[in-house]
Amino acid sequence: MTRPESTREPGPASRRPEEAVRWLEAVTDTALGRLSLEELLSELLVRVRSILGVDTAAILLREGEELVARVAKGLEEEVEAGVRIPIGRGFAGLVASEKRPIFIEDVDHSQVLNPILREKGVRSLLGVPLLFEGGVIGVLHVGTRRRRQFDRQDAQLLQVVADRIALGIEYERLYREAEETSRLKDEFLATISHELRTPLTPILVWVSQLRQRTFDPAHAARALDAIERSARMQARLVDDLLDVSRIIGGKLRLDLRPTELAWVIEAAIEAVRPAAAARDIRIETKLEPRVDVIRGDPERLQQVVWNLLSNAIKFTPEGGRVDVTLQRVDAHLELTVSDTGRGVAPGFLPHLFERFRQADASTTRAHGGLGLGLAIVRHITELHGGTVQAESEGEGKGTTFRVRFPRGVAIRGASEQERAPRGETFARAAPAPLGGLRLLVVDDEPDTCDVLEAVLRGAGAEVRACRSAAEAFAQLEIWWPDVLLCDIAMPGEDGYSLMRRIRAAQGRYGRALGAVALTARTRAEDREKALSAGFQLHVPKPIDGDDLLAVLARVARVAAS
Known part of the structure; x- marks a missing residue:
């Protein structure tokens, strides 16, 4: 039901210029929050036609070095025809290249490339650039079928609309980018969960089966191959993730x-x-x-x-x-x-x-x-x-x-x-015998200590294992090894500190000590810190058993020479 004329709010055309600007800003700010980009652009063109009393309005958006008609009122044929205007040419192209409002009082005496303007009988034009952070992202223009001399006040009003349109376009772009980033993140998290869990299945199942049943040698070998293959697959995934983390942080270094x-x-x-x-x-x-x-x-x-x-x-x-x-x-x-x-x-x-x-x-x-x-x-x-x-x-x-x-x-x-x-x-290390070598293993993880002891004893070494830096330092007082194999991250005192204490006290023992840092801390700065503390080698976890034996044999030879 229409309200009585006496109680109606004055229309936009009857407002003073300053009031029209404020009214338009309020309308567009509200529209930004509730309309899609297409709806927003269409709504703004309807309102700007009403405010300026014009017959046509159109928005052209930048694609490379061209302007492409996106939304129009009174010039819908522009959009249907997919009108494209090179930047720097014609009316709209000039508005874009010069980044300023341009008035045309008579189209017949100007360089207007778009034939639809003449077909629709447009006589006068006013165009303003759509700017965002100093860059042109499009052009907004209005026109009349009767000859009209647009003034600066008209340009000011149209620029307010253009600024809101540019804001709306950027808002939509950021929103779509955020949606895409969120989608890619969700996909990646789902993928990484799948890829990290997948190798665990054969490992856990085969280990469970090996505990519960006695397999013939062929089946046992098959089980062990599957466990090794899956473990290496998981290690490769972790390595890739760490490499990408270094790349993102600008910390991937080359050993040239x-x-x-x-x-x-x-x-x-x-x-x-x-x-x-x-x-x-x-x-x-x-x-x-x-x-x-x-x-x-x-x-x-x-x-x-x-x-x-x-x-x-x-x-x-x-x-x-x-x-x-x-x-x-x-x-x-x-x-x-x-x-x-x-x-x-x-x-x-x-x-x-x-x-x-x-x-x-x-x-x-x-x-x-x-x-x-x-x-x-x-x-x-x-x-x-x-x-x-x-x-x-x-x-x-x-x-x-x-x-x-x-x-x-x-x-x-x-x-x-x-x-x-x-x-x-590059060569895959051959198993190295460690007969006669004394090795001290230091790691706070019981399972790691157990498996290292088993591998090293199997190679003929005399091995002692400690679960902390303090226990290891006390062990050195009564039993001096040829090589120390030490973790870095441990509660209480880390491997760096232990190594510095050992090097400081080494003189009173009169014997050389080889030292290898076996650690999950694999960054370039971790390696440099380990070498500075006194380790001869920094070896990332996980490592193949045969490779580890080769490393220890080499370090022992160097320490003894």
């Missing part, structure tokens, strides 16, 4: 030294060959001989190759092929890993190297993983001054990764003494 890329590639191929053989996937290599030695981190470079190969094997069907090449290309050394696998959809290709992004994150996906491997590949490659790119003609057509390192960082003619120590860097 002369490195043969061909050897790095061969070592990575040997590491993945069993997985490829299990699925009848051939790995073909073509490594150009005498490729330059470069200055790089061999372990991180091997991680790059391993991740690319593992990715290729994962997405290649049984009986497929993975090709690996290394060659000189212009001023670069180029590593190429190609597969005959499922390929990548064009829409996902730009996101391939983003953290936590997966082409299929659904519960029905065929392949596991956290979506971190390729992000790590890109970061390590870029730290070496290189680039990585992916190519795929589409799903079902395979994928090719190209990693390029500038030859400017290559070291030509490096002597054999300068080259990366192959055996120590």
Whole structure:
């Protein structure tokens, strides 16, 4: 029911300019909280036509170097036709490039690119830029069919609307980004929960079965293989998470030294060959001989190759092929890993190297993983001054990764003494006998102490274990070992403090002591702190038993020499 005319609130056209501005600000602030962007823009155009008494109103939003018609009143054909105006050309393009209001009193005597304006009989125009933080995100313009000379007051009112529109657009963008971030976070947390829990299932089930039943040697070996495989899978997931944490914090560091890329590639191929053989996937290599030695981190470079190969094997069907090449290309050394696998959809290709992004994150996906491997590949490659790119003609057509390192960082003619120590860097350690060695193990975790004692005694060493730094220091007073194997994070006194106390008191014992920090603290600064405290080596947990024996044997030899 319409109220009597005498009690109606005055319409916007009857308000003074200052009142109209305040009224419009109040209306738009309220609308921002309750309308979608499309509804907000449409509502504002209705109101601005009423305030300014104009026949047409339109909003064009920026896409690259063009303005695209998004919403219009009286010019709906602009939106339907998808009108595009280059920035810097025509009426709207000039408003955008000059970032200021522009008036046109007579369209017939001006450069107006949009033919629809003339078709609709628009005679006069006023346009203002949509600005956010100094950048142009679009243009708002109004028009009349009768000739009209717009003034500064009209421009002021229209700019108020433009500012609110820009705010609404940015509000929606931030809202959508927040929604997408929240969705990706939820997907990632669900994925990480799944991926970390999955390896635990065979470990727990097989351990339970081994306790309850006696298996024949073949079944027992199968159980142990499954337990080892699952444990290594979980360790790899944790390593990837830690690497990404270092990348985000800018703390991933390289240990640069002369490195043969061909050897790095061969070592990575040997590491993945069993997985490829299990699925009848051939790995073909073509490594150009005498490729330059470069200055790089061999372990991180091997991680790059391993991740690319593992990715290729994962997405290649049984009986497929993975090709690996290394060659000189212009001023670069180029590593190429190609597969005959499922390929990548064009829409996902730009996101391939983003953290936590997966082409299929659904519960029905065929392949596991956290979506971190390729992000790590890109970061390590870029730290070496290189680039990585992916190519795929589409799903079902395979994928090719190209990693390029500038030859400017290559070291030509490096002597054999300068080259990366192959055996120590990459080769899987052979079991080392520790007969006759005295080893002191210090770790506050009982299970860790027990398993270390068992492994070391099995290798022939004389072992004593302590659960705290204080107990270890007291043990040293009556029993001096050849090597100390010590945890870092322990209650009361940590491994750093214990090591400093031991080094300070070592002189009175008259015997050398080798020391290895075996710790879950794996950052570069943790390694530096361990070495500064007096440890000869910093070894991250977890470590393979055979590798540990090799490390201890080497440290014992160095300490005795």
